[in-house]
Amino acid sequence: MLELKDLKLSYGNTQVLNGVDLSVNRGDVVSIIGPSGTGKTTLLKCINYLAKPASGTIAFDQVRMDYRKPDSTAVQAIRLRTAMVFQQFNVFKNMTVIQNVMDPLVVVQRKSKEEARSIALQELERVGLSNKVDSYPSQLSGGQLQRTGIARALAVKPDVMLFDEPTSSLDPELVGEVLKVIRDVTSSGITSLLVTHEMQFAKNISNRIVFMDRGVVAAQGSPAEIFDTPTNPRLAQFLNSEHSIQ
Numbered sequence: 001m002l003e004l005k006d007l008k009l010s011y012g013n014t015q016v017l018n019g020v021d022l023s024v025n026r027g028d029v030v031s032i033i034g035p036s037g038t039g040k041t042t043l044l045k046c047i048n049y050l051a052k053p054a055s056g057t058i059a060f061d062q063v064r065m066d067y068r069k070p071d072s073t074a075v076q077a078i079r080l081r082t083a084m085v086f087q088q089f090n091v092f093k094n095m096t097v098i099q100n101v102m103d104p105l106v107v108v109q110r111k112s113k114e115e116a117r118s119i120a121l122q123e124l125e126r127v128g129l130s131n132k133v134d135s136y137p138s139q140l141s142g143g144q145l146q147r148t149g150i151a152r153a154l155a156v157k158p159d160v161m162l163f164d165e166p167t168s169s170l171d172p173e174l175v176g177e178v179l180k181v182i183r184d185v186t187s188s189g190i191t192s193l194l195v196t197h198e199m200q201f202a203k204n205i206s207n208r209i210v211f212m213d214r215g216v217v218a219a220q221g222s223p224a225e226i227f228d229t230p231t232n233p234r235l236a237q238f239l240n241s242e243h244s245i246q
């Protein structure tokens with residue numbers, strides 16, 4: 001469904017992606033793990049062209065693009081089929097919860113307000129926020145803000161959900177409620193790519209784990225292969241260090 005080949009990207013003199021290959025099948029839940037600064041967020045952003053690789057190719061079903069010859073029709077087509085959930089919640093402070101969820105439906109998808117409202121209410125129920133629809137972001141907890149962001153992303157019915165460390169800026173006691181929503185989303189069959197430092201969670205919900213290190217995919221495999229029998233020495237070292245900080 002989604003195939004990235006040989007992605008290369010630098011910021012100034014720093015080579016961030018050094019030839020990344022990644023393929024994702026429909027229904028996959030792929031978790032991307034790896035040390036800080038290794039290019040995980042950048043890789044997710046390449047998919048919707050928020051980060052612009054100097055070379056490499058993307059194929060998203062029938063849509064194909066060579067990053068050396070970016071094409072706005074292809075970028076637009078891919079953006080319409082993906083939705084991203086950011087670490088710093090993607091909600092607008094001047095809009096209520098339901099307005100946040102309706103916004104892309106009305107502005108991007110040109111749905112009527114009535115239809116957008118009905119979809120938004122369904123998605124807010126799915127993330128457990130039916131009682132907060134008319135609240136403003138300043139009146140919400142971090143977990144509720146992130147669940148609003150997830151409802152906003154789900155509402156456009158994307159083919160692929162991209163989660164970038166959705167729980168890393170939350171207080172520890174709020175992490176569980178957001179992980180529960182993500183688990184519900186991924187188990188509903190929607191193809192998902194998740195960058196996370198929640199190793200146990202990644203192990204439980206993913207069918208594949210991708211380990212990125214220094215701008216490349218250094219190892220990938222089933223959760224058991226990656227977490228229980230890591231053969232790559234950098235991966236083994238990374239897992240040890242993650243365990244020691246938990």
Ligand SMILES: Nc1ncnc2c1ncn2[C@@H]1O[C@H](COP(=O)(O)OP(=O)(O)OP(=O)(O)O)[C@@H](O)[C@H]1O
Nearest residue numbers: 011014016034035036037038039040041042043165
């Ligand atoms: N817009 C940017 N301009 C310049 N450098 C950037 C930019 N975005 C990222 N970088 C640099 O690119 C490298 C990879 O960043 P990226 O955010 O992809 O890492 P990451 O694997 O997501 O790390 P973390 O686990 O800390 O989130 C880092 O060295 C970062 O400083």
Ligand SMILES: [Mg+2]
Nearest residue numbers: 040041042165
């Ligand atoms: Mg990151």
